[in-house]
Amino acid sequence: MKKLIKGLREFKSSYFSANEELFEQLSHGQKPRVLFITCSDSRIDPNLITQAGLGELFVIRNAGNIIPPFGATNGGEGATIEYAVQALDIQQIIICGHSHCGAMKGLMKLDSLRVEMPLVHDWLKYAEATRRLVKDNYSNYEGEELLEIIIAENVLTQIENLRTYPVIHSKLHQKQLSIYAWIYQIETGEVLTYDSQKHAYVLLQNQLPTSEIDETLFNPPLGKTEQ
Amino acid sequence: MKKLIKGLREFKSSYFSANEELFEQLSHGQKPRVLFITCSDSRIDPNLITQAGLGELFVIRNAGNIIPPFGATNGGEGATIEYAVQALDIQQIIICGHSHCGAMKGLMKLDSLRVEMPLVHDWLKYAEATRRLVKDNYSNYEGEELLEIIIAENVLTQIENLRTYPVIHSKLHQKQLSIYAWIYQIETGEVLTYDSQKHAYVLLQNQLPTSEIDETLFNPPLGKTEQ
Amino acid sequence: MKKLIKGLREFKSSYFSANEELFEQLSHGQKPRVLFITCSDSRIDPNLITQAGLGELFVIRNAGNIIPPFGATNGGEGATIEYAVQALDIQQIIICGHSHCGAMKGLMKLDSLRVEMPLVHDWLKYAEATRRLVKDNYSNYEGEELLEIIIAENVLTQIENLRTYPVIHSKLHQKQLSIYAWIYQIETGEVLTYDSQKHAYVLLQNQLPTSEIDETLFNPPLGKTEQ
Amino acid sequence: MKKLIKGLREFKSSYFSANEELFEQLSHGQKPRVLFITCSDSRIDPNLITQAGLGELFVIRNAGNIIPPFGATNGGEGATIEYAVQALDIQQIIICGHSHCGAMKGLMKLDSLRVEMPLVHDWLKYAEATRRLVKDNYSNYEGEELLEIIIAENVLTQIENLRTYPVIHSKLHQKQLSIYAWIYQIETGEVLTYDSQKHAYVLLQNQLPTSEIDETLFNPPLGKTEQ
Amino acid sequence: MKKLIKGLREFKSSYFSANEELFEQLSHGQKPRVLFITCSDSRIDPNLITQAGLGELFVIRNAGNIIPPFGATNGGEGATIEYAVQALDIQQIIICGHSHCGAMKGLMKLDSLRVEMPLVHDWLKYAEATRRLVKDNYSNYEGEELLEIIIAENVLTQIENLRTYPVIHSKLHQKQLSIYAWIYQIETGEVLTYDSQKHAYVLLQNQLPTSEIDETLFNPPLGKTEQ
Amino acid sequence: MKKLIKGLREFKSSYFSANEELFEQLSHGQKPRVLFITCSDSRIDPNLITQAGLGELFVIRNAGNIIPPFGATNGGEGATIEYAVQALDIQQIIICGHSHCGAMKGLMKLDSLRVEMPLVHDWLKYAEATRRLVKDNYSNYEGEELLEIIIAENVLTQIENLRTYPVIHSKLHQKQLSIYAWIYQIETGEVLTYDSQKHAYVLLQNQLPTSEIDETLFNPPLGKTEQ
Numbered sequence A, B, C, D, E, F: 001m002k003k004l005i006k007g008l009r010e011f012k013s014s015y016f017s018a019n020e021e022l023f024e025q026l027s028h029g030q031k032p033r034v035l036f037i038t039c040s041d042s043r044i045d046p047n048l049i050t051q052a053g054l055g056e057l058f059v060i061r062n063a064g065n066i067i068p069p070f071g072a073t074n075g076g077e078g079a080t081i082e083y084a085v086q087a088l089d090i091q092q093i094i095i096c097g098h099s100h101c102g103a104m105k106g107l108m109k110l111d112s113l114r115v116e117m118p119l120v121h122d123w124l125k126y127a128e129a130t131r132r133l134v135k136d137n138y139s140n141y142e143g144e145e146l147l148e149i150i151i152a153e154n155v156l157t158q159i160e161n162l163r164t165y166p167v168i169h170s171k172l173h174q175k176q177l178s179i180y181a182w183i184y185q186i187e188t189g190e191v192l193t194y195d196s197q198k199h200a201y202v203l204l205q206n207q208l209p210t211s212e213i214d215e216t217l218f219n220p221p222l223g224k225t226e227q
């Protein structure tokens, strides 16, 4: 805790002092461009890995970057999504899973959680579509390899869930919303993104020379291509 | 989106490259010391304001930094808390509200949300204790001043809610858990913390010379003093 | 009621007597090929309009042919879908809306239902994505024309919801499940189906000479083309 | 699927063409006399077995012809009942179970469903009163015989549940609603009905010469005799 | 509070001292004969009005003596009923309403409660069948007279709800359970009971000379006569 | 049942006759000073043990004197608390556990209840914080001794839960509400109360000579000392 207090002081004396104008401006309102949904895992710092500035990422974080279907829970996920899309008019949503995710490991040993961590057990119900898909289709995988598949499939599951929210459903129809599936790999510092045409995850940041990076890389984003 | 991709490349080539050993180490597991619960607001970057490193903060973010009482929702908040305390053995929890919070503004005009943003409306039920307290006790305030009171009281409300979780209840009894109420002020870059002996929020980072900052500043934290 | 009893007698003496072998066979088990989800409306008789025989259609009927997202309700819809796909291995699902649907009319005057028919009001929450989409995108329509759009869009909404069920999600991944959007038009006795390539409903039964009707007509079905 | 399309064409060219006036009339509204609640089982065709015409039966179908008590679920059953009684002024309700019901078989091996078909497992909670009654009172039965008892008792359980709905409760008080318990026997094509005076199911359609069939057969119907 | 402490002392020195053997015996277990369900109203003392001794009445008390249908809530009512019937083998249940009931007054002005007392408002959903019945059938009553009807009908509504619990359903089938509807009239100190044959409430305690009071007075109790 | 009828007659002829004025007065309204929350156990008679008169105690009784956190259930507990504090302006709440509590025994063998008494099992979720605390901190206790600890801790757990209700939260802030933890000991006829300064339960009624009993004995009550 001492460390955090020193950090607060350091932040104030260095970063804040050097950017007072920005903070003055931010105090009048936020206008983020992206809703960034990721895991609570301490190894993920959304602003660091995207080098996004303050005010750019509206962030939801919970164990497993899970978004239950519309109406399925009365927790904060749905309300925060609604606020992001309706009140802030955000038009880009990234669901970002990550390698070595503890929640996804939990999905592999669900029964043992029932007694030990009952709330986690119940929460993973909203990744049940992931568990089922992997159990039915990847029964020949195990260990690290299986975990990677679970992590990758779960982001797609959560995007399906996200699509059931009324504000999302309507914005997708208007083609005013794009949804991206990301996987952040802790050990390489890289991000994979789901390419809905190749039906596969592809490496995002090293794929093209900087000059050529443009929206086509993502096209079609998941939200827009379907239906 | 192009900006984020460039950011990812920059992150990889600079920060990641300079800290490869850290990432290698992080890929083997996380051992965060603090559960940091804050709003989804894009103007908050927990790692930036506390200068905490990767792997130090386990983070929950939703609209309004709200933690419903145990059993009240089946969203991600309870599961993530359980995971933090049970699986990761975290012993310090910070609930961090912030100035100019849009969710807390919503609490001031709750009825208008029913139609416009029904999920946000319903979610604010878990800040109803805040709304009620402020309505009953601060009827002579309005505008910015009222909003500040709501923001400050809401963090305390959410700590009450947090105390109803079995893992929290047990750890508090063992004095193995401390809970802190913070308010981050965007315009000053400073953090207020609730001093349970003074029954008031006090400025955290500027209060003492660096050399004197120690745990006593927070003592007794909210979690330990009560009951 | 007298009429129904006479009907039962007539059924027994005519249809049953003429098909005793079929009933004997059916008494040993069912093996339906299609899950047919439609409205409770008395003007729809699934077996009549498709001329399907006994044992061919597994049927869910409720007001508005609504399928809430996975986890959103604890009513019969989810269980019946699970039973159809898991226990009966059904691989084709039709969601069939219909012209002049009373439930969809209710969606146009939702507020008035809150007091008058509170259960219907609450049930229509699972068509909220339809209502929202139409409100945002078809504000220049009204009356019969608007109702037609609502009916058509609602079938697509319910297909989105259907996709969140674990068994559905997994079977779609395996390409072992096809989902079709139908609209039955009472006044013409015809059925429209959603063509996911044309992004439009097309007339199903009169489109091709009988000889040419084959699976390509529906290809790609909604369930298989997406993601 | 080809078969269904051919069926649609055949329906249009034969039945529809021969009854255009009826369809024209139906397109202006429905006025069904009976709410028919039955299982999703593909071997049941309500219109066929009762020889009821289009527009005569308002139909709810789910696995097990289950109607959860008022307030117990937020699925379609309650809303559809409310719509039938309140909006359509239906005054006769038939709950129709059937022989060889798969859902009722599930009730006999409930534990095995927990993992295999969790939604079906949870749904059968609303037949728990049936399971309990049979377990306490018919412990000496097994196999087919036990299944028949379960099927028969379950229809009575669901009528108890039905009676808790406000619209039902009020209409029963006014003696403007009759509720009938039916069991359709696939192998004989016959229907049993519960005779509340004999406290037993009796064969419905063969009991009397046609000329004598009248309402007294059913009197007192379940809804009216009780309380 | 002083008064209560003095009361505790007085109880210990007088009643307890005079009945030490009873308390010794009670400390080894309870074997109540009756489950007594009544309102939280401070003017009702179940043991006083029935002159029942310690250990004779197992008591549920909440605002309005309401028992939601099985599965409709996860509050204490269902669990306590289950415990009474299953663990304690209680075979007699009394639901006892009372004159001047504040909760039932609330049912007459339900809308005004939505904002003022939202939890009470929501709780009265389980008396909605009462409200509906009275609204549909007693529209020509008002004030005190209307309140009396509501109170009387509500006890019958709650008995309908009670009948949906599995343990109740099974015990009624076995004729091992009797359910009684009572109304306690504060101003006369008398109790009315529902006579299911007369379809009316009748005065309970003054009806017969003491010598003739026997079980037939209540026969058939509500639980046993129906179905 | 005969016994109860005789009791009613006796009550009317003796107690009621001797206190007609009181009943006349009570019929015009209640003004209780205390909300008394206790177990349904037949061995507890709140009015007897406190010698409180009619009209003095507003009473909630359920299995285990459990108060789920705000929002966690839709049963009667929350509504009744709201009514007590909001409508009746009660400013003192006693949660009174008791020795030999069957519900608390259930907490010691929770798993065995899942099948046998599922509603009781689920209800004890709201005493899970008690179970967890005791499991983590008193693993060296068993039998009667363990049960006593569970009973004592559970009252404190329920007070934590109580504090999450908006009306409670607001009144505590205004210091207009006191909450007391009591344990009634059947075998001694005595009551223990939690002394929040000593962090221990102390004997309530014998502690001081009558003349010295005053409010300071309870000060600070649990509700007022915290936060």
Ligand SMILES: [Zn+2]
Pocket (backbone or CB within 6 Å): A039, A040, A041, A063, A064, A065, A098, A100, A101, A102, A103, A104
């Ligand atoms: Zn993770």
Ligand SMILES: [Zn+2]
Pocket (backbone or CB within 6 Å): B039, B040, B041, B063, B064, B065, B098, B100, B101, B102, B103, B104
């Ligand atoms: Zn905020």
Ligand SMILES: [Zn+2]
Pocket (backbone or CB within 6 Å): C039, C040, C041, C063, C064, C065, C098, C100, C101, C102, C103, C104
């Ligand atoms: Zn319809």
Ligand SMILES: [Zn+2]
Pocket (backbone or CB within 6 Å): D039, D040, D041, D063, D064, D065, D098, D100, D101, D102, D103, D104
């Ligand atoms: Zn069936």
Ligand SMILES: [Zn+2]
Pocket (backbone or CB within 6 Å): E039, E040, E041, E063, E064, E065, E098, E100, E101, E102, E103, E104
């Ligand atoms: Zn009352």
Ligand SMILES: [Zn+2]
Pocket (backbone or CB within 6 Å): F039, F040, F041, F063, F064, F065, F098, F100, F101, F102, F103, F104
């Ligand atoms: Zn007890």
